[in-house]
Amino acid sequence: xxxxxxxxxTRDWVVIATERAERPDQFRNERRRRRLPPYDPNCPFCPGNxxxxxxxxxxSRLDGQWQVRVMPNKFAAFALxxxxxxxxxxxxxxxxxxxAHEVIVESPQHDKTIGTLPFSQVRLVLEAYRSRFxxxxxxxxxxxxxxxxxxxxxxxxxxxHPHSQLIATPIVPPFVRERMDTARHYYDxxxxxxxxxxxxxxxxxxxxxxxxxxxxxxxxxxxxxQPFEMWLLPRHHRSSFGDTSxxxxxxxxxxxxxxxxxxxxxxxxxxxxxxxxTAPYAELDVRHYHWHVQVLPRLTTPAGFELGSGIYITTAxxxxxxxxxxxxxxxxxxxxxxxxxx
Amino acid sequence: xxxxxxxxxTRDWVVIATERAERPDQFRNERRRRRLPPYDPNCPFCPGNxxxxxxxxxxSRLDGQWQVRVMPNKFAAFALxxxxxxxxxxxxxxxxxxxAHEVIVESPQHDKTIGTLPFSQVRLVLEAYRSRFxxxxxxxxxxxxxxxxxxxxxxxxxxxHPHSQLIATPIVPPFVRERMDTARHYYDxxxxxxxxxxxxxxxxxxxxxxxxxxxxxxxxxxxxxQPFEMWLLPRHHRSSFGDTSxxxxxxxxxxxxxxxxxxxxxxxxxxxxxxxxTAPYAELDVRHYHWHVQVLPRLTTPAGFELGSGIYITTAxxxxxxxxxxxxxxxxxxxxxxxxxx
Numbered sequence: 001x002x003x004x005x006x007x008x009x010t011r012d013w014v015v016i017a018t019e020r021a022e023r024p025d026q027f028r029n030e031r032r033r034r035r036l037p038p039y040d041p042n043c044p045f046c047p048g049n050x051x052x053x054x055x056x057x058x059x060s061r062l063d064g065q066w067q068v069r070v071m072p073n074k075f076a077a078f079a080l081x082x083x084x085x086x087x088x089x090x091x092x093x094x095x096x097x098x099x100a101h102e103v104i105v106e107s108p109q110h111d112k113t114i115g116t117l118p119f120s121q122v123r124l125v126l127e128a129y130r131s132r133f134x135x136x137x138x139x140x141x142x143x144x145x146x147x148x149x150x151x152x153x154x155x156x157x158x159x160x161h162p163h164s165q166l167i168a169t170p171i172v173p174p175f176v177r178e179r180m181d182t183a184r185h186y187y188d189x190x191x192x193x194x195x196x197x198x199x200x201x202x203x204x205x206x207x208x209x210x211x212x213x214x215x216x217x218x219x220x221x222x223x224x225x226q227p228f229e230m231w232l233l234p235r236h237h238r239s240s241f242g243d244t245s246x247x248x249x250x251x252x253x254x255x256x257x258x259x260x261x262x263x264x265x266x267x268x269x270x271x272x273x274x275x276x277x278t279a280p281y282a283e284l285d286v287r288h289y290h291w292h293v294q295v296l297p298r299l300t301t302p303a304g305f306e307l308g309s310g311i312y313i314t315t316a317x318x319x320x321x322x323x324x325x326x327x328x329x330x331x332x333x334x335x336x337x338x339x340x341x342x
Numbered sequence: 343x344x345x346x347x348x349x350x351x352t353r354d355w356v357v358i359a360t361e362r363a364e365r366p367d368q369f370r371n372e373r374r375r376r377r378l379p380p381y382d383p384n385c386p387f388c389p390g391n392x393x394x395x396x397x398x399x400x401x402s403r404l405d406g407q408w409q410v411r412v413m414p415n416k417f418a419a420f421a422l423x424x425x426x427x428x429x430x431x432x433x434x435x436x437x438x439x440x441x442a443h444e445v446i447v448e449s450p451q452h453d454k455t456i457g458t459l460p461f462s463q464v465r466l467v468l469e470a471y472r473s474r475f476x477x478x479x480x481x482x483x484x485x486x487x488x489x490x491x492x493x494x495x496x497x498x499x500x501x502x503h504p505h506s507q508l509i510a511t512p513i514v515p516p517f518v519r520e521r522m523d524t525a526r527h528y529y530d531x532x533x534x535x536x537x538x539x540x541x542x543x544x545x546x547x548x549x550x551x552x553x554x555x556x557x558x559x560x561x562x563x564x565x566x567x568q569p570f571e572m573w574l575l576p577r578h579h580r581s582s583f584g585d586t587s588x589x590x591x592x593x594x595x596x597x598x599x600x601x602x603x604x605x606x607x608x609x610x611x612x613x614x615x616x617x618x619x620t621a622p623y624a625e626l627d628v629r630h631y632h633w634h635v636q637v638l639p640r641l642t643t644p645a646g647f648e649l650g651s652g653i654y655i656t657t658a659x660x661x662x663x664x665x666x667x668x669x670x671x672x673x674x675x676x677x678x679x680x681x682x683x684x
Contacts, residue, residue: 001424002439004513011516015439017419077359077647077655082343090543091536092564097344097357148646156645167647171346174353175652178520194433201432222434275650296649303498304490305419305509307638308617310517313419 005223009194011182014223014312022315024324027227027299029268036111036160044074045105045161057102058131060124068124069105070132070166076101077167084141084170098141100168104128105161112162113151114256114274115264123253125164129276130249133242136168137281143172144280147241152271154298172280180279180289187288195290199233208322211258215251218259220318220325226300227316228267228325230259232293239279239289256293258330263297266328271298349565351536353524356565356654364657366666369569369641371610378453378502386416387447387503399444400473402466410466411447412474415507418443426483426512440483442510446470447503454504455493456598456616457606465595467506471618472591475584478510479623485514486622489583494613496640514622522621522631529630537632541575550664553600557593560601562660562667568642569658570609570667572601574635581621581631598635600672605639608670613640 003016044052047065058070072079082096106125107117114122133145149164150157172180186194199217202209208220210230218232232255234248244252256274263270278291306312345358386394389407400412414421424438448467449459456464475487491506492499514522528536541559544551550562552572560574574597576590586594598616605612620633648654 001421002419004437004439006435008433008435013513013515015419017417017439019419020417075359075362077344077357077361079343091350091540092543093348093350094564095346097346097359144651146647146651148650150645154643156643165647167651169651169653171355171653173355173652174520178516198433201434222436273646273649275646277650294650301496301498303492304615304617305488305507307615308490308619308636309486309488309509309511310515311511311513 007221007223008186008198009182010179012223012225012310012312014225014314016317017313017315020315021317022227024227024266024316024320027267027270027297027316029270033269038109038111040110040161043110043159043161045069045103045159045163046110047108053103057135058128060128065108066105067108067121068128070102070128071105073101073103073165078169080139080141095170098170100136100139100142100166102132102166104132104147104164104166106164107162110161113260113264113269114149114162115260115269117162117257119253119257122257123250126249126253126256129164129166130242130244132166133278136166137242137284139168141170142168142281144169144176145242145278147276149272149274151273152269152298154271154301155273157271172282176277176280179277180283183288183290184286193237193288193290195233195292196237199235207319210262210322210325211255213251213254215248216255218255220322222318224314224316224318224321225312226296226298226314228263228270228297228299228321229318230263230295230325232256232259232295233290234292237287237290239286239291240284241276241278241291242284259295259325261330262325262328263295265330266325267297267299272296273298347565349563350528350540351524352521354565354567354652354654356567356656358659359655359657362657363659364569366569366658366662369609369612369639369658371612375611380451380453382452382503385452385501385503387411387445387501387505388452389450395445399477400470402470407450409450409463410470412444412470412508413447415443415445420509420511422481422483437512440512442478442481442484442508444474444508446474446489446506446508448506449504452503455602455606455611456491456504457602457611459504459599461595461599464599465592468591468595468598471506471508472584472586474508475620478508479584479626481510483512484510484623486511486518487584487620489618489620491614491616493615494611494640496613496643497615499613514624518622521619522625525632526628526630535579535630535632537575537634538579541577549661552604552664552667553597555593555596557590558597560597562664564660566656566658566660566663567654568638568640568656570605570612570639570641570663571660572605572637572667574598574601574637575632576634579629579632581628581633582626583618583620583633584626601637601667603672604667604670605637607672608667609639609641614638615640 060068078099082098274295396414402410420441424440616637
């Protein structure tokens with residue numbers, strides 16, 4: 001008999017189909033990726049091509065060379081033009097796509113990914129995230145800032161050069177509101193943050209914990225939607241990613257860097273998305289919500305059942321995936337990881 | 343400035359990114375599909391290989407040969423074993439995957455799809471759906487039956503032989519509950535079915551209507567999540583697909599058959615999913631919910647933004663997609679379509 005599980009935070013159900021259950025190592029990426037050069041003269045994100053992109057909104061520089069660079073997306077889905085006014089015509093509701101859509105270039109090197117960057121470089125990327133997150137929330141038209149990373153074709157990437165994206169929206173979509181509501185109801189009922197309690201419970205058994213440091217814990221959720229789904233939670237309760245301290249950014253870089261390195265090595269550079277889930281403007285500092293990162297490897301394709309019911313079929317036990325990732329051997333000198341893997 | 347739109351029924355927001363907007367014909371499928379034989383001796387769903395599948399639960403026969411055949415999925419995610427009892431351990435909730443997971447083989451011919459089958463054959467497929475839908479809801483452990491179709495690799499198909507699937511679940515997932523609640527709130531407020539009102543509004547302008555017959559209307563939703571999304575709604579208000587009359591099944595076969603033929607011809611056989619959205623057991627006959635079919639071509643890959651915010655980025659105006667599909671030339675003799683396209 002297969003097992004249905006529910007995630008307490010998202011309320012998503014997943015079914016672990018035991019008839020098709022696979023060993024963790026069967027999810028290794030079999031597609032050979034094209035070997036990339038460290039520099040591509042035709043890549044708009046490589047150094048020297050800065051004039052091919054819109055003007056930068058942020059940069060972190062070392063000896064004159066940018067290390068991380070942020071600019072508006074050339075084909076932006078949102079821009080800071082227009083109003084928040086809603087237009088209705090019967091049942092049809094529409095408004096301007098007022099907001100921002102930026103690209104965070106993670107490294108001058110064309111052939112890196114978050115899973116192969118030195119953790120010190122991951123820190124610069126996270127500092128860029130935080131800086132732009134804070135700046136964009138200053139605009140009174142912005143309600144929510146979503147930061148995300150697409151890696152590989154199955155994760156929706158078009159450009160190879162390592163980059164994340166940030167989208168600021170003038171709305172709080174129901175998808176986010178439902179998760180905020182779930183957390184609020186839990187707090188009203190139990191007087192505790194749902195995510196703090198989840199963290200406590202994961203740390204009590206450590207069955208699904210992949211790694212932890214002073215500031216962050218990474219675990220495979222009990223109801224993982226896909227094999228090797230990972231959640232990275234700060235130990236310190238905060239609603240908003242924007243309020244993360246420098247010390248925590250340091251711990252986050254080590255935690256995210258190591259998690260992505262384990263995924264990269266353990267599954268041979270699989271496609272993935274990661275998303276920073278954080279509170280909208282009205283709830284930047286509340287007791288019931290806890291910002292976190294969700295990493296979703298794109299190893300299977302959501303099909304009609306997922307689209308029709310919202311229930312995910314998975315063929316892996318998160319306990320086994322977590323154990324597998326814990327056992328991945330990392331190079332002793334983690335800074336050397338980037339060199340070895342490239 | 344791009345445009346944000348909200349779907350009144352799903353409350354999903356989409357942003358139509360005008361910077362990247364593409365002409366409808368640019369979505370034509372460029373991957374050449376492998377030319378398929380009408381019969382494959384190694385295919386478990388081809389006639390003669392019936393013993394390779396679990397025993398059939400339904401069949402429609404003509405002169406001794408089955409035309410449509412239904413059986414449990416060999417690698418079923420749900421089976422009618424176990425109980426509905428919930429198990430909890432702190433925040434972790436789980437239960438048996440009690441339910442059913444069946445395959446509806448749509449034709450003895452290996453090389454057909456819903457978009458190339460004669461409408462008379464589509465009718466046999468829909469009759470099979472209805473029969474199994476009704477039968478499975480008799481089991482007191484079943485709360486919801488989801489019927490869906492995956493076509494092509496990007497839609498999550500593993501087997502080529504034309505088939506749909508049906509999954510009966512012991513739960514009503516939040517994804518479905520939220521849509522039921524939205525419809526109920528609308529009814530409480532306005533005294534009308536939201537979907538009936540949506541249909542009325544679409545028929546008033548016909549801007550997004552793709553086709554209509556006596557029983558069904560097919561249109562591109564105002565807030566289409568992907569280019570060429572189509573909704574097929576029965577004109578007659580009903581909560582449950584299972585209560586569809588014979589006459590309506592006839593009209594549905596013509597409507598769905600034609601919609602899928604227009605998609606098949608207009609976009610050169612694109613990958614797609616379709617899902618029948620229908621009420622759970624407790625609301626099989628209510629005034630506020632209206633069952634329907636959603637067709638979602640898989641022309642783009644949902645990425646981190648969609649996964650993090652639930653907002654979809656699309657690059658097509660549904661008004662243009664609908665116009666394009668309306669103008670697709672169908673063969674005069676629609677029964678001949680299957681012959682021509684195969």
